[in-house]
Amino acid sequence: MNLNLVLPFFSTIIMAVFVVGVLHRYVARRSAFFLFWGIGLAMFGLGSFAEAYLAVLPFNAFIFFIWYVFGAALNAAWIGQGTVMLLARRPWVRWLTSGLLIAGSLVVIAVWFGMSLDASRAVAGQPVSDWYRNVMPPDAVVRKLTPVFNIYGLLTLAGGAIWSGYLFWRKRVLPNRVVGNVLIALGALLIGSASTLTRFGIGEYLYVGELLAAALMYVGFRQAGAPAPAAARQEAVAQAR
Amino acid sequence: MDDKRRADLEARRASVHMPHTTFYERVVPIVLIGLGVLTVLLIIVAATILLGITPWR
Numbered sequence: 001m002n003l004n005l006v007l008p009f010f011s012t013i014i015m016a017v018f019v020v021g022v023l024h025r026y027v028a029r030r031s032a033f034f035l036f037w038g039i040g041l042a043m044f045g046l047g048s049f050a051e052a053y054l055a056v057l058p059f060n061a062f063i064f065f066i067w068y069v070f071g072a073a074l075n076a077a078w079i080g081q082g083t084v085m086l087l088a089r090r091p092w093v094r095w096l097t098s099g100l101l102i103a104g105s106l107v108v109i110a111v112w113f114g115m116s117l118d119a120s121r122a123v124a125g126q127p128v129s130d131w132y133r134n135v136m137p138p139d140a141v142v143r144k145l146t147p148v149f150n151i152y153g154l155l156t157l158a159g160g161a162i163w164s165g166y167l168f169w170r171k172r173v174l175p176n177r178v179v180g181n182v183l184i185a186l187g188a189l190l191i192g193s194a195s196t197l198t199r200f201g202i203g204e205y206l207y208v209g210e211l212l213a214a215a216l217m218y219v220g221f222r223q224a225g226a227p228a229p230a231a232a233r234q235e236a237v238a239q240a241r
Numbered sequence: 242m243d244d245k246r247r248a249d250l251e252a253r254r255a256s257v258h259m260p261h262t263t264f265y266e267r268v269v270p271i272v273l274i275g276l277g278v279l280t281v282l283l284i285i286v287a288a289t290i291l292l293g294i295t296p297w298r
Contacts, residue, residue: 144291147287147288147290147291148291150287151284151287151288151291154280154283154284154287155280155284158276158280159280162273162276162277162280165269165273166273168259169259169265169269169270169273172258172259172265173257173258173259174257174259175259175260175265178259178265178269182269182272182273182276185276185280186276189276189279189280189283192283192287193283196283196286196287196290199290
């Protein structure tokens with residue numbers, strides 16, 4: 001049995017647990033960064049589910065849309081936007097970047113539905129990363145837009161996690177947040193590297209990359225969010241800023 | 242484990258301050274620099290793909 005057909009199921013399970021945890025925090029605290037993280041992680045989970053579906057069941061255009069648009073194009077940018085909402089001090093930066101991301105995401109969706117797919121090129125029983133480019137037109141605009149979102153996602157998610165880790169390390173406080181941010185950055189870089197390899201026609205590492213990224217980011221978020229004594233934590237966060 | 246050692250461990254766990262260990266003093270900064278370099282390299286590769294400099298499929 002091809003391991004790549006099984007791995008997306010595990011990624012989906014991790015992401016489902018992760019999304020519930022993050023959205024639960026959003027409901028409790030109403031902080032916008034939890035909402036963006038939750039939506040981005042839900043996109044990641046939906047992408048993994050679509051991957052699992054397309055690997056074992058016949059081609060379905062809507063599932064393929066979910067896999068590409070949410071799983072390949074948008075999720076990293078939405079997760080990264082959560083980090084921007086957390087770290088950016090100026091409200092106009094948060095509003096502008098959020099507005100651009102939402103508008104850009106709508107453009108991607110509109111471009112997708114203006115594109116014709118060749119379903120006969122889909123290969124049942126093969127990982128979707130092996131054949132997706134054959135189903136799409138050779139000059140598909142959506143494939144040219146994808147790197148823009150992924151560069152933004154990598155810069156904000158990995159860059160933001162490294163920056164946060166550095167701030168806490170510099171002040172020598174909240175060691176759990178340092179380790180958590182290192183794991184989040186590592187997860188983001190893993191999935192970024194695996195996606196980049198797919199662009200070069202090497203798609204076999206995408207699924208193991210996704211699974212490891214999902215696991216690392218989940219552990220990282222849990223570590224970074226682990227409770228410290230409230231008064232001491234506030235003092236430490238204030239110091240780190 | 243005696244009471245003094247247990248109290249010491251609990252105090253360390255409750256503290257928000259980073260312990261002075263080789264891990265935090267040496268390993269973490271190297272890892273952070275490594276991750277930063279990897280991020281920049283990956284963004285450069287992605288940018289060359291975007292600009293059409295690197296051929297992609």
